[in-house]
Amino acid sequence: MTTIDSGHIAPVQAERRRPYGLLLVAAPVLLVVWLIIWPIISAVITTLWVQTPEGSEFSTGTYQFFFSDGYSLSNLSVTLWTTGVCAILLLLICLPIALYLRFSDSKVAGYVQGLAIFPMFVPSIILSFAFIRVLGPNGTVDLLANAMGLPKIRSPYLTAWGPVIGLVWDNIPLTVLILLSGLGNVSNQAIEAARDVGARKLQVLWYIILPRIGNSVLVAISFAVLGIFSSFTLPYVLGPAAPEMMGPFMQRTFRELFDPRNAITQAVITFGFCIVFGLFYVRSVAKNRTP
């Protein structure tokens, strides 16, 4: 979770300028430098400068290996596929929910909002277990199908669709909340005006609503992409053993193959694929924090 309140960091009067504030913030700032900024720099350096008996020398060997190794490439492409499919599905599922919540004040809306936010309070490991019990072999869906005389389903458990279903489920709450917050900027007057000149529902959506929430859609997608691209728990538990997504791939390379150099190379490659989304997302969060 990131942050709750959008209060801003207001300017402080000049006479209260006290450099010893630096002492109070030193510990967490040093932790950020040591455990976030330094590891990222160090990851790039250690993968590009190889230690040889004569000293260190520049080499892109591990990157060349990654981009020529068929298994690594198929892991990368299954990650890109999963991320893309999840992003599209999330928009297709969450946009209608958010639109409904924005333009309805019936009693059902409160219940729908409660349900849409609920997955935030279900840890993904419990979700994985529930997924297997419901959609896995001899799961509840199979039980019900059998009771109705239907054949068993082709279970998505341990296929590429397993992580997709789990990740979409997991990301619904924040996507809905971010889109809903964007829809708050669309005024009822604008929509009524369009209706008055005879615009149909789809036209209102396309010409009035979507242009106004474009930024929120991009923020929601960026947040989802950052979370999904290197997700670990859901693909590890629900996905196939091979090809695997980048998260489980990095973990296995690091802990089971004892090959930190290649694992860190894979990490730097995931940074590279997500950098645009990451910078855009962080910029949007920072912009909301300062007026």
Added chain:
Amino acid sequence: MATLVHRKTDWTGIVLAVVLTLVIVFPLIVVGTWAFTNVWRYPSVIPQEFGLRFWYQTLARADVWTSITTSLTLATTVTGISALICLPAAYAFARMDFPGRDILFFSFLAGHAFPKFGLLVAIAGIFLQLNLIGTFWGVVLIQLVGTLLFMIWIPVAAFQSVDRRMEEAARDVGAGPFRVFWSITLPQAGPTIAAAVLLSFVGTFYETEGAWLIGAPQVRTLPVLMISFINNQPVIQYGAVLSVLLWVPSFIALMFARRVVNSGSFARGFGG
């Protein structure tokens, strides 16, 4: 919010409610049912025998108790250290001016510009040289980093919303700085800070990826144990009972956080 659509029956809402109930609530009910089931053999639609047998068996397992202790110790340690270093920092960000204040404030966002597991692998590369892999303190450090952003940003907002005139009035009648902090500032900022501490505790309790990458198999938290139950445990009820146990902190957070989450400012905090 004002309505634009006036209809007698809210069919869209009913369809959404039914679909979401099926997709979101139903799987969790299935898990809950499994936890209180003694016998449930295929292809019976409902369990043959309900009961608490597997609660006794799960709670008699040594690995479950070790994990519960590990998880609670870890979450308490991480939240404690986080509060100790972040709350004074939040106070400084809210109330003092010092060189580099803005850039340091936004530096806590750095971790969120990168995919999380990639960042964890990069940190693990550093921990490897420091022999922190597989140790309790390695997991503490990696989980501590995850709490920094909201343990600073939420309390900063809390300190900023305190009524400054009340503080100044107290100072005018002769209260010392500590007295002002204790009697005026803390009671006003307290509830929000308590929410941040609670969220930090719950978030740490469920943190799986760092614990798995850095700690496993030596440091086994409840979510890590749950992964091994899912992968290797043929008795379904063990996992179901553990799921129900695991959900307790989340349920407590749900009770406290609902109002915060439903307010628009929460989504704006995520950049929405």
